[in-house]
Amino acid sequence: MLEIKNVHKSFDAHTEILKGIDLKINKGDVIAILGPSGSGKTTLLRCINYLERADSGTMIFDGEEYDMHAISKSSITRIRKKTAFVFQNYNLFLNKTVLQNVTLGLTSGRKMSRSDAKDAAMDALKRVGMADRIDAFPHQLSGGQQQRVAIARGLAANPEIIYFDEPTSALDPELIGEVLNVMRHLAEEGMTMLVVTHEMGFARNVSNYVLFMDDGKVIEQAPSKEFFSNPREERTRSFISSILKKGES
Amino acid sequence: MSERALQILQDAFPQLVEKFFTVTIPLTLMSFSLALIIAVIVAMIQYAHIKGLSFLCRVYIWIVRCTPLLVQLYLVFYGLPSIGIVLDAYPTAVLVFGINEGAYMAESMRGALEAVPSGQMEAGYCVSMTYLQTMWHVILPQAFRTAFPALSNSLISMVKGTSLASVITVTEMFRQAVVINGRVYESLALYTEVALIYLAFCSVLTLLQRWGEKKLSAYGGTR
Numbered sequence: 001m002l003e004i005k006n007v008h009k010s011f012d013a014h015t016e017i018l019k020g021i022d023l024k025i026n027k028g029d030v031i032a033i034l035g036p037s038g039s040g041k042t043t044l045l046r047c048i049n050y051l052e053r054a055d056s057g058t059m060i061f062d063g064e065e066y067d068m069h070a071i072s073k074s075s076i077t078r079i080r081k082k083t084a085f086v087f088q089n090y091n092l093f094l095n096k097t098v099l100q101n102v103t104l105g106l107t108s109g110r111k112m113s114r115s116d117a118k119d120a121a122m123d124a125l126k127r128v129g130m131a132d133r134i135d136a137f138p139h140q141l142s143g144g145q146q147q148r149v150a151i152a153r154g155l156a157a158n159p160e161i162i163y164f165d166e167p168t169s170a171l172d173p174e175l176i177g178e179v180l181n182v183m184r185h186l187a188e189e190g191m192t193m194l195v196v197t198h199e200m201g202f203a204r205n206v207s208n209y210v211l212f213m214d215d216g217k218v219i220e221q222a223p224s225k226e227f228f229s230n231p232r233e234e235r236t237r238s239f240i241s242s243i244l245k246k247g248e249s
Numbered sequence: 250m251s252e253r254a255l256q257i258l259q260d261a262f263p264q265l266v267e268k269f270f271t272v273t274i275p276l277t278l279m280s281f282s283l284a285l286i287i288a289v290i291v292a293m294i295q296y297a298h299i300k301g302l303s304f305l306c307r308v309y310i311w312i313v314r315c316t317p318l319l320v321q322l323y324l325v326f327y328g329l330p331s332i333g334i335v336l337d338a339y340p341t342a343v344l345v346f347g348i349n350e351g352a353y354m355a356e357s358m359r360g361a362l363e364a365v366p367s368g369q370m371e372a373g374y375c376v377s378m379t380y381l382q383t384m385w386h387v388i389l390p391q392a393f394r395t396a397f398p399a400l401s402n403s404l405i406s407m408v409k410g411t412s413l414a415s416v417i418t419v420t421e422m423f424r425q426a427v428v429i430n431g432r433v434y435e436s437l438a439l440y441t442e443v444a445l446i447y448l449a450f451c452s453v454l455t456l457l458q459r460w461g462e463k464k465l466s467a468y469g470g471t472r
Contacts, residue, residue: 083375091366
């Protein structure tokens with residue numbers, strides 16, 4: 001469904017953030033991208049959704065091939081209409097209510113009628129358990145609730161794939177569970193997801209595939225079970241053990 | 250105060266109030282609308298870093314902010330006719346006040362636009378909205394809220410500033426007072442009366458500003 005090949009990205013001449021990334025996603029895949037901070041995980045996700053422009057690389061989306069550097073605005077728009085993006089810090093529209101946050105993209109970006117948009121929004125908000133707070137403004141919600149609304153905002157447009165950029169990293173520990181629950185349900189329903197995360201539990205139990213990045217390169221990729229039970233690379237092993245140690249302390 | 254002065258004040262009051270409502274306020278509203286349009290456009294051009302145009306906007310702000318309003322009025326009304334550009338007094342006043350205050354308001358708007366978190370625009374992109382759609386529905390409303398106190402300031406200062414139009418023969422409230430005073434010589438009483446009318450109206454605007462700020466804080470409390 002989505003494939004990227006040989007993606008490079010630098011922000012200045014000396015620091016190359018992505019040093020040739022390949023990634024293939026099939027429909028229904030839930031792929032976790034792990035790696036230490038600064039390894040380029042978030043940049044990769046932002047390049048895939050064109051929030052950053054890659055220096056070079058190829059994308060194949062739904063059978064169509066795009067040059068990730070020279071891609072046109074209209075192609076970007078076409079691809080974005082089939083995708084959703086969930087940010088680390090939610091990025092809900094601060095001047096809009098919960099319902100408006102979900103409907104705005106539908107009515108203004110996708111030219112859906114108001115009533116259709118409202119139906120789609122209510123449906124999505126029910127799925128994340130936020131249908132009872134439709135008139136609240138973002139600042140009146142907890143971080144976990146805001147993130148669930150952000151997920152609903154993505155879901156409402158019925159995307160083919162959802163990108164998550166560290167969706168639980170900005171949350172208080174007691175609020176992480178509710179967001180992960182929503183994500184687990186989506187995975188069970190067959191949603192295709194690409195998730196940059198530090199949640200080992202999610203990577204191990206929910207995702208079916210793990211991609212481990214370090215220093216702008218993919219070090220190891222494997223089915224989740226295999227990745228955790230039998231990591232092949234030394235760097236992967238030390239990363240996993242350092243994370244597990246942190247979890248114990 | 251003498252009985253004569255009281256009588257003069259009483260006679261002058263309806264004339265002053267009439268000029269206030271028929272000239273001062275319309276002049277303010279037209280100038281402010283013009284300034285607001287200029288400010289939003291100039292601020293958006295600078296926010297979007299449109300090459301060339303951004304530079305022109307900076308030049309505009311530089312020149313307007315660094316020359317006195319009074320000089321600008323004289324230049325347009327008394328200066329431009331010598332190169333064939335002749336404008337009536339009233340349009341001149343609207344134009345000069347609008348262009349002048351527009352420069353200050355553009356800076357308020359630009360600061361407010363830049364204060365909107367960059368993630369808001371990205372979120373718009375990610376739900377398939379265009380730059381302009383996100384600008385209109387998300388960025389500008391938030392920027393207006395941030396800029397609201399500064400814009401209110403500009404409006405209040407403009408109400409009083411219109412008195413300068415008197416020097417290019419626009420008979421707004423202050424010039425009316427000057428005219429009356431020319432007949433009766435009661436400077437202290439008359440100019441105090443004028444000052445009180447400005448004070449009363451600007452006090453109302455101040456209250457409106459408070460009310461507006463409360464309304465606008467529906468989202469985000471005292472962010």
